[in-house]
Amino acid sequence: MAWMEHAGLLVDREAWTALAEQQKAEADRLRSELDATTSKPVNWNSPKQILAWLRDLDVEVPSTDVAALLEHAEGHPPIRTLLEWRKASKLVSTYGMAFIHHAHPATGRIHPDWHQIGARTGRMSCSSPNLQNLPRREEYRQCIVHSPGCAFIVADYSQIELRVAAALSGDRRLLEAYRNGVDVHRQTASMVLGVPEEEITKADRQLAKALNFGLLYGCGAKTLRKTLFVDYGIVMPLERAEGLRREFFRVYSGLYEWQRRVGNSLRSTVRLESGRLIRDVEKYTQQANYRVQGLAGDGLKHAIALLWETRDTCPSARLVAAVHDELLVEVAEDEAERAREWVERCMLEGMLRVVSGVEIEVEAKVCKSWAGK
Helix, strand or coil: CHHHHHHCEEECHHHHHHHHHHHHHHHHHHHHHHHCCCCCCCCCCCHHHHHHHHHHCCCCCCCCCHHHHHHHHCCCHHHHHHHHHHHHHHHHHHHCHHHHCCECCCCCEECCEEECCCCCCCCCEEECCCHHHCCCCHHHHCCEECCCCEEEEEEEECCHHHHHHHHHHCCHHHHHHHHCCCCHHHHHHHHHHCCCHHHCCHHHHHHHHHHHHHCCCCCCHHHHHHHHHHHHCCCCCHHHHHHHHHHHHHHCHHHHHHHHHHHHCCCCCEECCCCCEECCCCCHHHHHHHHHHHHHHHHHHHHHHHHHHCHHHCCCCEEEEEECCEEEEEEEHHHHHHHHHHHHHHHHHHHHCCCCCCCCCEEEEEECECCCC
């Protein structure tokens, strides 16, 4: 962990500044659209004033949180604009110019604080700044660059939480899909939507991806709908979310039965297959969530330990970031291919120390930026 903190990340200041200005302009545009919907000034950060604005639109809601607003977003475009403005303004406040002010004056790099057991599941967390919440969008990640004469190894586990859930639940359809190298998102889209695989569109697959990861821990239709909007920008009526949820668990009945088993045996502690003990488990959904995320997190940490222990394989390489299921390694360009194979090998071996019964896949690429190009 100290190895990673000390290495830090290099940010293309010019590109980041341009992106921050662009994002601020988008937030300002959405704010102007909102202002145009009312004849009197509204503080869009004030729940009380937003409720009054909604009443003027003949919309009654119990609160101004995302779930409540999504109930009316489809039939009221101004509410959709409000939700989009919130997302844009959050990016401005969290990942605007303030982000690169974290760069150290001596190194010019950002050195986040990494917390080895920062999350209750045992997964790592990050602060000052929180690099793990940096949007995965290309325009943000391409601003994270390597030093001259170097390259990045961008490596991540393919669908690791779904794979861990498949191993723990024994869901036949998921295990068969991974054993046969099937595209699980495409399979889900075909089976849940009732469309032949060859006719699945990019949008269908994106929806299926949202279902796979959104329903992995047994959430209800309302939470699913919120996840679809917040993480994927999909606005969906509650009735459709309920129907998709039912169909998903009909397809993956083994996953559903496993969620019910662990939920019905609610305990205040969870013991993972890796041996980690997680305390203060309160909710039904946490029973599944902690087991899967905790085990995947332990596998990633085994991989990081292996990289450190075998770092002589690529002396110029240094780990610069670890984000959930992904590692970012900076290395001299002439060692890049050797480093790619080394990182992939350590990640596979690390995860296999704690997960068995399902195929584990790692994609490692030599890249010019964190965007993966």
